[in-house]
Structure formats: structure tokens, C-alpha cells
Amino acid sequence: MDDRFAMDNRLDGQALDAALHLLDRQVIDEDGLLVCKVDDLEISFYDFGSPPAVTRILTGPAALVPRMSSRTGHLLRKRWISLGVQYADRDVPLAISLDHVVHLGSGVHLDVSREGLLDRQPPPDDGVRIRRLGELLGMKVESNHPELRGKVLDVRLEPVEGRYLLRHFVVGPGRPGSLLGYDRGDFNGPWLVAVVVERLHRHIRLASCANVSEADIDWDAGVVHLREDTTVDDVSFD
Amino acid sequence: MKKLLSLALGILTAIGGFVDIGDLVVNAQVGARFDLSMGLVVAVGVLGICVFAEMSGRVAVCSKRPTFDLVRERLGPRMGLLNLVASLIVTALTFVAEIGGVALALALISSVNPLLIVPLVGLMVWLVLWRAKFSLMENVLGLLGLALIVFAVALWKLGPDWGDLGHQMFTAAKPGDETWTTYAYYAVALFGAAMTPYEVFFFSSGGVEEGWEEKDLSTMRANVFVGFPLGGLLSLAIAGCASTLFGPLGVDVASLSQVALPVGVALGKIGLAVVLVGFVAATFGAACETGLSTGYSLGQYFGWQWGKYVKPGGATRFHLVLVVATFLAVGILMTGVDPILVTEASVVGSAVALPLTYFPILVVANDKDYMGEHINGPLANALGTVYLVLVVLAAVAALPLLVITGMGS
């Protein structure tokens, strides 16, 4: 293990959780200098064939501010735009391609220098629609499956060469402490905290979502419709 | 040999850097009013900061991520922002208090009006933050801060009834003319003075600044578990001095000059000179630490390059924050607000804001992914949980107590 890195590379693993392992992490360039935070992630939905995937790291106020505001209304986002109505790209965040990510541990390490790195998020190609993870998190889940209740708490990804495929939704009642990681069986730890958080999150489940298309998600109302063939699993890793 | 020297240096700076304006003022106030009946509170607070600092130092070594990175990562951007705002307010308040403390201490040396000294102190602090090397700053100010050991000498020279002091301490014998609510208020203030959040930002960020590795863990532990308790003994000596001199006279401590008085009485002009040097070093060191901490927490929340391990030109936003913070602190002090009052507010604020940073650190210290073999053991977790309950209790009680007692009057 390279001693620049504090822990093993998650990209070598089978799966990672976007909100728990990637979102809000520090981005670090090839010289160990700090670049930005992972303020949000770009999700691409493809019209034909391939499953949806996380494709870019988004950063800057245009990415962070919408995550601060509540899902409906986006009051803060509107205020943010109104502070600079003359800028055409006020609402377009800065982006880093996932190709540059070489190591994902306690931070996100890139293989390029930070100078002049951040540019605006480009418009999508034909047949691709782009959304943000921040929009998806917290959406209500509608499904016939009796165990799937509550909200999208996280998204489980499978890293495949510069794109992280969306494989599962982590679904559960939106209670505090999900980012602490106790609910994914990741670690044990002070007994009191573990007991409380595990109890709060005992209804959490993993729902397959590889065949979810953009049309299954009502972005304005904030509802995800999961199809009949959704499989449900335990949420802990392995 | 060299390793031993650096170990000794680390411990000495930990002792000298332990006491800041909050400890000076609150310990003297409590000593004068409650004698040593709150000695156990100091002990609990010191053990708390040991547990907390060791954990955050270990987390910083293992994950290479300082405190506020983890706060945002574990609490999300919204709760993290709330946390940032609360911590920044408290840290800035402490920064104001420390700069004011330096000015007051310099005023005692020169008898110049402190208001005239404040801008100069602000300039000096900023210059150190901008130009001085991190280790130089820590070592010089930490070693000079050792001058405060003169409080222990003064206490011995004042010749209190040691049996009495011990009895007060271990039975928590509250003086009859004070109410339990005031007692509780000062207990929370003492707790906040011993366990300030900025110490942890600074400690964990400093670990990253100095590039601690796993092999430095034992040095870090020695600094914490030897240096901090000895620093805590200084706190007790300050309280003991105030109790011995002021207790019988019914004097309340309301100014920094009074904090130094027992040393002058016991040891004369030389003692007074030493203690004033100690004041300047301790408050100046803490001013640098709190100033840096404002930049650390903002930088770590927003992902900017922070720290003194890169050249100022490589961390421009961080240094801009330091400039703004210094200007702000000097501006607040120039309104003529009493730095002692700011100090009292800052220690209570510390008690309120503490759980916000304590909790994420405790959680991450249990994360196998980050910590590997250095994960919290049963003892660290047992103590960690006890202190989690304690800091939450203190945080909840702090503001109501402040209001009910009218800041302890």
C-alpha cells in the first residue's frame, strides 16, 4: 500500500456506497494538495442498454447549495441563483471526470495536478440524461414489496473502469445517523451509539435498481417507483 | 538520545500549551469563590481532554483526515454546516478572548492601556500565523508557557493547609454561602475551559501538519497522557493560589491582574515577572492556535487547501480567513468589550459546542476501515461513552445555567 493513502482502495472492491463512501470526501491531487470536496455526484441515465451510472464528481456552490435546501421548493438554490442572475452558468457546478480517480479511501485521490483542473459540467451526450445524486437521496420509495418502506438513503455502486454503475438503492426510514455507517454492518463500536443507531435503522433494506430508468423516477414530486421484479437483500457488505 | 529529547520537548510544550486565558480566569475565579471544592471537576475535564485528544490524534494519524473533514463526512453537509457555524462562533470568541488576554498581560507589564496594545497584538499574531514555521511556533510558545509553573511554587510558598485543600477537593465541599446552581454553572464553565473544541481541531490538524505517522502514535500518547495532566495540575495550582489568598478576604476575581497577584505576594517582583511572561506566552500561543483553528475548520468543511505545511501561496483562502479572523477579533476588542467577559462567554460556549465535534470523532475512532488495528479498544470506548454522556449533559445545562445564575453572579 502506498503510504500516501490511509487505507485500501475501495475501487478494488466489489461495491461501495455513494453517500457513505464518496460524498463529502476530500479530493486530493497527485501532489497531495487539496482540491475540493465531493459536493455532489453526476448520475447518467442511458436511453439504450446500459444501466445508470455515476459519471462525474460535482463541486462548487452550484453543487453544494441545492443539497442544503429541502427537496421540494429548493428555496436556497433559488436564492443562490438570484444572487447572480446575470451568470448563465450560475446553476452549473464544476466537474471532475471519474477517470482521474485512482484511489478511493478516506479521501479521493486524483492522478492530475489541481491547477486549472475544475471546469463546468459539460452538457450530456445524445441519448444520455444527467441528474445529481443529491436529488435522488431522500426520495420516497414506492413499491409493492412489503419490506421496502421509506426513502432512498444511499446508492450502492459497482466500480467499472471510470464509471460506477448503479446497482442497488439503500432504502429505509429516513432517520438520523445513516452516514455513521452502523447500518451497513461496517463497524461495531461504542456500544451505546451502535445500539441506538442499529435500532433506528432496523428496517433498512437493499433494493436492486440496475433496471431503473429515468422515467421510473418522478423528479419533481421526489418519488421513485420500483418495479415488480425488484429483489430485496440485506444491506450489510458481504 | 535525540528521540528522548524530542519526546521531552513534546511533553513540555503540551504542559506549557495546556493553559489558556479560559483556564487562567475560570480557575482563579473558582478558586477564590469555591476554594478547591471543584478540583475533581478539573480532574474530570482534564481526563476528558486526554481521551478526546488521543482519539482525534489517532484518527488523524490513521485516516490522514482531520476533525472537520470527518464532521462533514459523517453528519452530512447540513448538520455539518450547523456544526461549523457553532464551532466557528465559539472558536472566534476564544480567539478574541486570547488576543484580549495577551493585551491585558502586556498592559500589566507596561501599564499602557490595553486598547492601545490590541492592534499590535493582532499584527503580531497574524505575522506568526503567516510566516513562522508551525513547529517553531508551537515549541517556543509552549516552552515559554512553562513559566506558569511559578503558580505551583507560589502555592507552596503561600503555605496553605494542604490537608484542608485535599479535603475540599475530594469531598467537593461547597462553601455554605454559594448555591448549588452557581456551583453547577462554574462546574460547567470549568469543564468548558478544560475541554475547548479548538484544542481538538488544532491537535488533529496539527498532526496532519507535522505529518504524524503510525510510529509517532506513542509520542502523541505520551504528550497527551503526561503533558495534559501536568498542565491540569497547573490549573489546580492557580485555583489553589486564588483560594489561599482571596478566599479569607472575600475577594472575587474579575481581572487578569488579580490572577497574578498571589504569585507577586508569594514570590515578589521576580515571581511577578515570570508569571507575566507565562501569561503572555500562554495567551499568545492559544491565540495562534485558535486563529489557525478558524482557518482549519472552514477549510476542512469546504475542501480548500489549508495548513501551514504548504507555502502561504498554496493555501491562499486559508490565509485570507486568518487575516479576516484577526481583523474581526481586533475590531471586536476595540469596541472596549471586557476580554474577561468574552472569556467567560467563550468557555460556556465551548461546553455547548463540544458534543458536535466529540461525537463524530468517537464514531470514526471505531471505523475499522479507517483505523485498522488502532481502532478504539474497550477502555477507550468505555471512557468515550461516559464522556459522551457528560459532554451532552454539560452542553444541555450550560445555557439555562448561564441565564439562571446571571453568569454566576
Add this chain to the structure above:
Amino acid sequence: MRRPLALAILAVLLPVLTGCGLRSGAAVSESGWTDKVDQTLGAAISSLGTTEVVLKNQANGHLTRSYVVVAVRDSQRTLAKEVQTFGSKQPPASKVADKRTAMRALGHALAVLDSASNAASGADIAARRTALLEVERTYQELSTLQTRLTGGGG
């Protein structure tokens, strides 16, 4: 998220605001007044006591001149602030005379501290000795007064 947050803020603000409301109430109860007298006279005793220690040790050559000047000035300022708030407080009807007595004593204490400050910064040894004696006497007087006005407490 919104509602718990609002509730939390409310939970913090409510005790604070009610507390403030209770404290700033115009009508001072008799026991509240006694506490106030106790506190203010206590501050005067504290300032005089500090000054006494400072002057005594100045005479012994234990303290530097700049320290003495600042320390006495600090005592003066602390007391002046207390006296100012005390002066603006309205006592209950039965305690009007008490307040007048207390105010007179406090005014005297301030004057004594003022002359002590002058003496301490000057070079006249005799004046310093007089000032010290005066401070000691006023300290005793205020202690007696405090006992009398607050019925033995404190």
C-alpha cells in the same frame, strides 16, 4: 429535517428567553433586593480587599509599579461598573433608606479607591501608607454594613 430543527432551536431559545424575562422584571422582590445589595457590597469588599493586598505588597517591595497601577485601576473599574448597575435598580418601598445608605458607602469606597490609585502611582511613601489605612478601614466598614443590610448572610 425542518421540523425537528425548528423544535431544537425553540427548545434552546425558550429557557433563555424566559430566563431573560424573569431577570429583567422591573419589580424587585425583597429577597431579590437583598441578593443585589449583597452582591454589590460584595464587589466593593472584593475591590477594596484586592487593593489592600496590592498596597501592602507594594510597601514590601513585592510588586512592580506598572502592575500596581493596573491592578488598582482594575479594582476601580470593576467596582464602578457594579455601582452603576446598582444605582439604576429600584428598591422595594421598605428598602429605600437602605439603598441610600448603601449608595453613600459605595460612593465613599470609590473615592477611597481613587485616592489609593493616585497614591500608588505617586512616589510619596507617607501618602501610600495613609491610603492603605483608609482602604483597610473602609473594608471593615463595608463588611459591617453588608452584614447589617443583608441580615448576616454572605
